[in-house]
Amino acid sequence: LNILSQNNLVKLMWVPGHSDIDGNEEADILAKTGAHSLCEIPEPAVPVSYRRCRLEVRYWIVKEHCKVWNQSDTCLHTKGILRNADKIPAKSLLKLNRNKLCQVLQVLTGHGNLAKHRNKMGKAQSPLCPKCQEAEETPQHYVGDCPAYLNTRISQFGYHTIELSDLVKNDRIFKLASFVHKTKRLDEY
Secondary structure, X not given: OHHHHHHOOOOOOOOOOOOOOOOHHHHHXXXXXXXXXXXXXXXXXXXXXXHHHHHHHHHHHHHHHHHHHHHOXXXXXXXXXXXXXXXXXXXXXXXXXXXXXXXXXXXXXXXXOOHHHHHHOOXXXXXXXXXXXXXXXXXXXXXXXXXHHHHHHHHHHOOOOOOHHHHHHOOOHHHHHHHHHHHOHHHOO
């Protein structure tokens, strides 16, 4: 109506139904025909639910986040563990208390109280593991390979060695948090 009124005089009037007024009978016939015919508007002809709209927005956000994640040349350690940005075990992480979350994030990001990171920051003389002196103390070495934590690793995960990416992929964040807590390694310094 707004578009029609730009070049025409448009008046809206109420007209009593079935009163033999010119145009009213024709409008009734067209309305009844339209009510019983197929919809000719662009799809979707059925309203989209609020829930569906939210899901579509969520899918779009995840897709955009993954695109930015894959194009970024930072976070190499975390990318090596998580592989895909849409596989982050956010729900499990958010269930951890603040202290455990902080420690798990140190392992997942590589930014924590392990010798390799502390050496990189100039706070440790050597990047070697202080417990075994066999390799650089990276999160993978600390959680998955260090012989000093073999018994704890077996009791928590059931394996002699384990890949960090497998812990995240299989959403074993609580086991990882328990391992870090039992070793008390990240409590040092």
